[in-house]
Amino acid sequence: MSHQLEISALSKTFPTPHGPLVVVRDFNLHLEKGEFVCLIGHSGCGKSTVLSMVAGLSEPDDNAGGIILAGRELSGPGPDRGVVFQSPSLLPWLTAFDNVLLGVDQVFYTASAGERRQIAEYYLTVVGLGDALHKRPTELSQGMRQRVGIARAFALSPRMLLLDEPFGMLDSLTRMELQQVLVDLWTRNHLTALMVTHDVDEALFLADRIVMMTNGPEATVGDILKVPFPRPRDRKALLEDPEFYRLRAELIEFLEVRAYTLKGQQPPAPKPPVPPNSPAASSYTPPRQDRAVLPTQVETLA
Amino acid sequence: MKRFRLDALILPLIGFALVIAAWYVSSATWAKELPSPSKTWEASRDYVLKPFEKRGEMDQGILRFTWYSLQLVAKGYFLALVIGTPIGFLLGLSATFTRIFDPIIQILRPVSPLAWLPLGLVLFMGAGKSASELGALFTIAICSMWPTVLNTAVGVRAVPQDYLNVARVLKLSRTKTLFKVLIPATLPYMFTGFRLSLGIAWLVIVAAEMLTGRPGVGGFLWQEYNALVYEHIILCILTIGFVGFGLDRLMSVIEGRFKTG
Ligand SMILES: Nc1ncnc2c1ncn2[C@@H]1O[C@H](COP(=O)(O)OP(=O)(O)O)[C@@H](O)[C@H]1O
Ligand SMILES: [Mg+2]
Numbered sequence: 001m002s003h004q005l006e007i008s009a010l011s012k013t014f015p016t017p018h019g020p021l022v023v024v025r026d027f028n029l030h031l032e033k034g035e036f037v038c039l040i041g042h043s044g045c046g047k048s049t050v051l052s053m054v055a056g057l058s059e060p061d062d063n064a065g066g067i068i069l070a071g072r073e074l075s076g077p078g079p080d081r082g083v084v085f086q087s088p089s090l091l092p093w094l095t096a097f098d099n100v101l102l103g104v105d106q107v108f109y110t111a112s113a114g115e116r117r118q119i120a121e122y123y124l125t126v127v128g129l130g131d132a133l134h135k136r137p138t139e140l141s142q143g144m145r146q147r148v149g150i151a152r153a154f155a156l157s158p159r160m161l162l163l164d165e166p167f168g169m170l171d172s173l174t175r176m177e178l179q180q181v182l183v184d185l186w187t188r189n190h191l192t193a194l195m196v197t198h199d200v201d202e203a204l205f206l207a208d209r210i211v212m213m214t215n216g217p218e219a220t221v222g223d224i225l226k227v228p229f230p231r232p233r234d235r236k237a238l239l240e241d242p243e244f245y246r247l248r249a250e251l252i253e254f255l256e257v258r259a260y261t262l263k264g265q266q267p268p269a270p271k272p273p274v275p276p277n278s279p280a281a282s283s284y285t286p287p288r289q290d291r292a293v294l295p296t297q298v299e300t301l302a
Numbered sequence: 303m304k305r306f307r308l309d310a311l312i313l314p315l316i317g318f319a320l321v322i323a324a325w326y327v328s329s330a331t332w333a334k335e336l337p338s339p340s341k342t343w344e345a346s347r348d349y350v351l352k353p354f355e356k357r358g359e360m361d362q363g364i365l366r367f368t369w370y371s372l373q374l375v376a377k378g379y380f381l382a383l384v385i386g387t388p389i390g391f392l393l394g395l396s397a398t399f400t401r402i403f404d405p406i407i408q409i410l411r412p413v414s415p416l417a418w419l420p421l422g423l424v425l426f427m428g429a430g431k432s433a434s435e436l437g438a439l440f441t442i443a444i445c446s447m448w449p450t451v452l453n454t455a456v457g458v459r460a461v462p463q464d465y466l467n468v469a470r471v472l473k474l475s476r477t478k479t480l481f482k483v484l485i486p487a488t489l490p491y492m493f494t495g496f497r498l499s500l501g502i503a504w505l506v507i508v509a510a511e512m513l514t515g516r517p518g519v520g521g522f523l524w525q526e527y528n529a530l531v532y533e534h535i536i537l538c539i540l541t542i543g544f545v546g547f548g549l550d551r552l553m554s555v556i557e558g559r560f561k562t563g
Contacts, residue, residue, distance in 0.1 A: 077471045079473055083467075085467070087464060089465065091465060102482060106473065107472075
């Protein structure tokens with residue numbers, strides 16, 4: 001069976017004042033249809049760069065591999081990929097409803113106006129915004145705005161879903177709520193999904209596979225972890241499963257050690273171990289890279 | 303709270319009183335030709351109390367003159383917006399367009415209306431009777447469009463990449479991107495430009511009417527200067543000031559509406 005998404009030998013170089021910077025090099029990844037894959041890695045390693053190339057918002061380097069979605073070589077962005085950005089990036093002059101409708105009108109232009117309105121309303125209701133259809137983004141909380149962002153992506157009935165740290169700016173309670181909203185919608189539609197996150201627990205809760213990226217520059221796939229938990233997953237049961245902690249330790253070990261050593265870099269001095277159940281361990285944030293991150297991020301999604 | 307209200311009323315009144323006092327003293331001492339406040343009022347009374355009366359072509363109530371002036375300004379201003387907004391969009395969207403036209407804009411922008419008007423009259427010389435009106439419109443438009451052009455361009459450049467990405471992901475057509483994303487996102491900047499442009503358009507009207515001799519506040523001012531009725535110069539200055547202030551307030555209110563949206 002051919003894959004839904006094939007990323008092969010992908011590279012991306014940015015011109016900088018100090019010469020070209022190869023951010024991602026020889027990145028290979030295949031996604032099965034209906035698979036949920038999370039991409040983790042240190043901040044600044046190139047996760048958004050990969051995602052925005054899949055979204056078609058930035059171009060891979062010339063003659064350096066390609067991206068094939070459902071058997072077709074990608075060129076440019078399109079509504080066949082629903083994108084959820086880190087900031088919800090709703091148009092502030094439109095209501096939640098009109099923000100979703102803008103995309104629906106675009107994709108389902110053959111449907112009647114009534115049907116299109118129904119689609120928009122349906123997805124907003126599913127994400128729990130049935131009562132806030134006609135509110136402007138400024139009247140919505142951060143979490144509600146991201147719900148609109150999710151509804152907008154799903155309402156396009158895309159071939160796949162691309163999410164770039166969609167819950168990164170939310171408090172942990174809201175984050176868990178939205179993870180559930182996302183899983184529920186994904187279960188109904190069984191879309192192929194590629195999501196960037198740096199929250200290890202989030203990745204373990206959502207993903208079928210977790211792709212670990214090495215550090216940059218010239219970042220690439222370091223390792224891939226299969227997440228064996230059956231679905232539907234219950235967060236509480238997961239937290240009682242020793243397997244969960246084993247996988248989690250493996251992810252953290254990757255981020256703390258192998259993300260560096262695979263690139264021939266020296267990992268930072270190890271920190272004292274955190275007991276697994278302590279609150280500090282529940283949301284792991286990887287340390288920032290010691291390398292200075294370039295200030296201009298014109299093309300990135302985040 | 304109460305004290306604050308009182309201050310808001312009393313402090314500006316003190317300002318007015320001081321300026322009127324200076325005016326009075328000047329007219330009594332070093333500027334003998336300057337009419338005193340009371341003489342000014344005496345001479346202006348008819349024009350203010352019967353503001354819409356028409357006694358002759360150049361002898362009309364002050365609001366009637368104002369009305370003529372406003373009509374001319376409105377036309378010139380409208381031209382400025384219709385021409386200036388698209389130019390602003392082109393500048394904001396295209397780096398090449400900016401490189402081609404930005405230098406010339408920077409050079410034309412500081413040219414005074416007094417310099418443009420003769421050129422306007424020359425341009426429309428063939429138009430016969432309406433030559434002076436067309437010349438005036440040309441001058442108002444070309445002098446007042448720059449803030450609209452430049453603010454629109456800045457606004458277009460400031461449209462967040464996020465919004466443009468949304469448009470790209472949804473594959474909105476060019477027209478849809480323009481009307482659904484670019485224009486709404488740029489509106490607050492455009493209206494700042496519109497407000498500044500209106501201020502300039504009103505500033506230019508006086509020069510335009512003075513040189514063309516058209517009836518209006520500016521034309522009246524210049525005629526009364528030549529007729530040695532200096533009181534009316536002051537009347538016109540005050541009228542121009544009040545109307546300009548009113549227009550700016552009006553535009554601020556409109557601008558404010560778009561700021562929040
Ligand atoms: N438009 C750009 N120009 C130059 N460098 C860029 C650009 N976009 C991203 N980068 C650099 O590429 C690297 C990866 O960025 P990004 O993909 O945003 O990382 P992540 O999403 O993993 O945090 C960073 O070092 C960043 O500075
Ligand atoms: Mg990122």
